[in-house]
Amino acid sequence: MAIIAVAGRKGGIGKSTIAGNLAGEFAETGRSVVVLDADPQHSLAAWAGQGEGVLSRCVEKVAVGSGALRARARKAAKEADVVVIDTPPGMMDVAYEAALTADVLLLPCGASPMDLFAMKDVLSLGLKARAERRSKKPRIRFAPSRVMLSTNLGKGLVSSLEGMGKKVLPAIGQRVVVAEAVVSGLTVVEYAPGSAAREEFRALAKAVWKLL
Numbered sequence: 304m305a306i307i308a309v310a311g312r313k314g315g316i317g318k319s320t321i322a323g324n325l326a327g328e329f330a331e332t333g334r335s336v337v338v339l340d341a342d343p344q345h346s347l348a349a350w351a352g353q354g355e356g357v358l359s360r361c362v363e364k365v366a367v368g369s370g371a372l373r374a375r376a377r378k379a380a381k382e383a384d385v386v387v388i389d390t391p392p393g394m395m396d397v398a399y400e401a402a403l404t405a406d407v408l409l410l411p412c413g414a415s416p417m418d419l420f421a422m423k424d425v426l427s428l429g430l431k432a433r434a435e436r437r438s439k440k441p442r443i444r445f446a447p448s449r450v451m452l453s454t455n456l457g458k459g460l461v462s463s464l465e466g467m468g469k470k471v472l473p474a475i476g477q478r479v480v481v482a483e484a485v486v487s488g489l490t491v492v493e494y495a496p497g498s499a500a501r502e503e504f505r506a507l508a509k510a511v512w513k514l515l
């Protein structure tokens with residue numbers, strides 16, 4: 304079982320981007336992947352529909368509520384090497400359902416103080432899911448996202464997050480190629496395999512895999 308959920312209270316911080324590109328990286332290393340798009344906005348499914356890349360073969364829309372997401376995730380985990388769940392912003396009940404089934408809970412965070420303020424809620428959600436499961440799962444990690452690595456805010460993000468008590472994964476920078484890949488319906492590894500963005504997603508995927 305390898306279920307990874309991506310969650311956060313805020314929209315636009317890169318949850319779907321991280322979910323999709325992790326799927327791309329796992330597929331690149333020969334693993335079978337299912338991506339469950341549990342956001343009613345279905346941005347991952349829309350991204351997948353833009354082209355004929357990895358995402359077009361592994362993204363599946365999933366209805367939320369009444370335990371459907373958990374049931375689908377568990378079944379998918381028997382069929383595939385890794386399951387990635389993308390959750391909607393705001394609807395913390397869906398994020399909670401994902402946290403109840405995930406092995407790893409990724410919490411993307413941007414570098415602005417507003418982004419940091421929003422992390423407390425989603426961190427407690429993860430901890431609450433662990434308490435309910437009476438388990439060390441999900442393992443919880445912060446994932447710096449859309450970071451301008453050369454700015455002071457960007458540089459300070461890792462220590463701010465560490466101060467909240469959870470380990471921090473390798474950062475994903477704010478890079479044009481990340482958004483461009485979406486236009487073509489591709490993940491970054493497919494669209495720009497030699498790019499710095501690709502190296503960042505590779506490092507992130509490697510670090511996440513180690514947790515499983």
Ligand SMILES: Nc1ncnc2c1ncn2[C@@H]1O[C@H](COP(=O)(O)OP(=O)(O)O)[C@@H](O)[C@H]1O
Nearest residue numbers: 314315316317318319320449476477478481482
């Ligand atoms: N690392 C990045 N560099 C550049 N643009 C990004 C990056 N991550 C996300 N984006 C863009 O920011 C917007 C919001 O990202 P998205 O993944 O949809 O966020 P969320 O799922 O948290 O709402 C999208 O237009 C996406 O293409």
Ligand SMILES: [Mg+2]
Nearest residue numbers: 318319342346
């Ligand atoms: Mg999203």
